[in-house]
Amino acid sequence: MLIRVRSKDGNFRHELDPGADVTVLLQKILETSVNPDEGSITISNQPRGGETKLSSLKGRSLKTLGLNHGDLVFVQYKEKPSGPSATTESSSGEAASSSLVDGTAQRPWEKVEEDAVDVYWRSKDGKVPRQRDAQFCKHGPKGMCDYCMPLEPYDAAYHKEHGIKHLSYHTYLQKVNPKSSSATQFLPPLSPLDYRVKVPCPTGNHPSWPSGICSTCQPSAITLQSQPHRMVDHLEIASTDIIDRFLQAWRRTGMQRFGWLIGRYEPYDVVPMGIKAVVEAIHEPPQQGELDGLGLGLPWEDGPRIRALAAHGTTPLTIVGYIFTDLDPTEEDRTKNVYKRHPGSFLMSSLEAIFAATMQSAYPTPSKSSSTGKFSSRLVTAILTGTKDGAIDVSAYQVSEQAMAMVEADMIEASVDPGIVRVKEEDRSVNSARYVPDVFFSYKNEYGLEVKKSAKPAFPVEYLMVNVTHGFPQNPVPVFQSTQFLIENRPGLEDQTVERVLSQLSGLGAPDVVDSRHRAPGQAQKVFELAKMLSDWHLVAFLDTTQLFPPVILYLLMGKRACTDMNPRQDDMKVLMRVVTSPALMGDPSQLDPLLATDGWQTLMTFTRENAPQRGTTLGAMDEDIPQDILDQIAAQEAAEASGSGPASGAASGTGTPGIKTCPHCTFENEARRTDCEVCGLPL
The missing domain is CATH 3.40.140.10 (Cytidine Deaminase, domain 2)
Incomplete structure (x- = not known):
């Protein structure tokens, strides 16, 4: 078959066997080139771009490379240096070429x-x-x-x-x-x-x-x-x-x-x-x-x-x-x-x-x-x-x-007019060294004809x-089944804290949830609510920043062995992520079992129990700044519930004290205008 070769030395035609090795084409190129460095010869199927070193293709026939009768290939190469250092540079070039021929250098697209x-x-x-x-x-x-x-x-x-x-x-x-x-x-x-x-x-x-x-x-x-x-x-x-x-x-x-x-x-x-x-x-x-x-x-x-x-x-x-x-x-x-x-x-x-x-x-x-x-x-x-x-x-x-x-x-750069892009000026200074070729764009004029116009200084x-x-x-x-957890990086508007997470888990009774084999029949609703709460991207991303679950990035940066020595729970975040993104999570309570068995979850539940509000001290030390009149209302509500005459059930549904909504999760009384509990953050 006929293969056409174009290089800086001119255009050449070579009759080659389709089954011949690429080295035959390499030899023909060497014969028609002036003082070429063999290791630098590249071929491409286009005049500019896509160059591949010819020596790296050794062992493949012309047919398997996709070359057919009449195809044109573009060849580029560097000339061998002259002078005292020519021998040294030539030998190093031959070594590099040999490395490519042996196949030790893999082409980028093959390992993607x-x-x-x-x-x-x-x-x-x-x-x-x-x-x-x-x-x-x-x-x-x-x-x-x-x-x-x-x-x-x-x-x-x-x-x-x-x-x-x-x-x-x-x-x-x-x-x-x-x-x-x-x-x-x-x-x-x-x-x-x-x-x-x-x-x-x-x-x-x-x-x-x-x-x-x-x-x-x-x-x-x-x-x-x-x-x-x-x-x-x-x-x-x-x-x-x-x-x-x-x-x-x-x-x-x-x-x-x-x-x-x-x-x-x-x-x-x-x-x-x-x-x-x-x-x-x-x-x-x-x-x-x-x-x-x-x-x-x-x-x-x-x-x-x-x-x-x-x-x-x-x-x-x-x-x-x-x-x-x-x-x-x-x-x-x-x-x-x-x-x-x-x-x-x-x-x-x-x-x-x-x-x-x-x-x-x-x-x-x-x-x-x-x-x-x-x-x-x-x-x-x-x-x-x-x-x-x-x-x-x-x-x-x-x-x-x-x-x-x-x-x-x-x-290019932005302009004052948002619909216009400016083309920068050429700059030959050493620091910038910006070269700007001619830029054109085409449009249809008022007569419906295609017109080409220079894009300098600006274009749409x-x-x-x-x-x-x-x-x-x-x-x-x-x-993700939930979007209720506070969103990251909203300071003053939504502040993510460990205390809030612990309060929400406590309100859902998370410490009492056990795996499906030991779970009581009446816990289905509690497990469902817990699974929905956990299936929240913002919650998972926040837990990844705490010490309760070690960050996944450490596992990647330090390697499994080093991360295991540092923290034996390096896989817990991966388990959490797999569990909360499982398609069967909301229909199969057993999907939570792998998470419940992790050390990270057990640590989280330990903190949840320790930070749970005690009866009689509903808010604990975290609520020192709450006004006294609110604290008096809480005390009155607890006294009414203790005597059996308080409107506990009515308050939980928002029908108790006028202007007050009692949270069904942590029993804190919120203002009626609120949609989320001020303490635990769950919907009222």
Whole structure:
């Protein structure tokens, strides 16, 4: 077969046997190159990007590499150095080449562990089935023709008919590298975009940027265009309670809030080979809220602990995105919000798009189809903002690969107009060394013609955005059954304390709960309430910070042996996480048994018993600051109950003393306006 080779020495044609080893091609390249360093020779199926050292492919035939008759490969190499050090450098280069030939250096994409949803879709062909057409199909029931044969997942007519704007990630992979191909590609089909100057220059013929630049090391001109695919097709919030709980802080303070979306990725059958991000909880990092924005500390120091904890659920969870509020009540009606994000103004500001690109670059997607082992990102940006009728709704977006590459190259910045992105000026100083190639974008003019325009000094932010649909399930089955526990990092508004946890456990009678084998028949309701209370992400995340259950992150950082020597209960948090995320938890009381047997739980119950309020001293020493009139009411209530004439049963249901609600869990009398108990925090 004929293989065409293009290098800086020219274009060459070589007749090669399809079954020949790749070293035959290497030898042909050496014959047509000028003073090449053999260990530096790379080949690629595109002019720029995706280069692989040819020596690392030794032992594989040309056919198995995916090379066919007439294929064109692009070759790059470094020349052998000259001078006294040439011999030393040449020998070291040969040693490196030998190491690659022996296979000791593994290619990045071969050791990648992909997400479960990627493993699932790689096992499917993704074809869209079609029923037999009664009008055009003339064959029998077991036959097939052009009118009823399955469609490829990237079929343009099917996408247009169903209003699907973007190809899903695996559909895009099918399009650029069909599974029906008889040969395996010698290189992965995807290469992450990189708009930075290559330092050092692959030719080695001039000083590195910013001292010098050439057509080989400088990035090509950029044409902004709508991304044909998206990494996530749909954002699903597992329960409306998750959003309502997140909004409580804004409703009480008016300050904007930010939270990380904890969830997982699943197949999404609405689009061919689709992927959806399912949100099970929102974790709020330390932040400073403002009326028109917020301050956030990055990098997130608690991130590794949260990711490690979430990964130990029955269904492993991870960070699938982030959410923030942009809400502004109207002056006429404070119960309604300003409709500020719409096609006539902006949907996502330039500052938010740059932030999204930065975050997506920090959370890349592992991919066996990328030459670097990573490709783009599945991190979703969700925004809570006002609708046209003044209500609150979720909007979900991602930014394109071009946006990520431009931010990494420090090429763009936000502008005063939220719908406009500014292109930075080139800077050749040593500290910055920013190179900005020509940037263009296309649009239709008033005559309906496609026009290309320079993006300098600015361009619309829409060219960087990728829309993601969103919604809630019709039949919610959330992993976490409760959203009642106080939320982290809300100082002064909701303060998480060990005392509150102990009080809630005591109110539910947790110390009396035993495993299912020794449990009395009448304890079913108590076990149900305890299981529901424990199945709360915010409670589990808080317990992970206490000394009662050692943090999971220690187990990962120090290793099992070291962590066992330090604390024999290193697995207790993992057990807790698996138990509270079990799908059968609320229907099978025995699911609690593994947790009840842990040392961490026994320690927690010991503290619960010691801190339980005693009869006659309902509140104990923790309530020194309670006003005397409240204490007098408590004493009167206890005296009435002791004499048998008090309205204990009525008070528990809120029908006792006017203006007072007695907590059914700890018997503390609260003001009637309260919805949660002031002492134990449980609902009244």
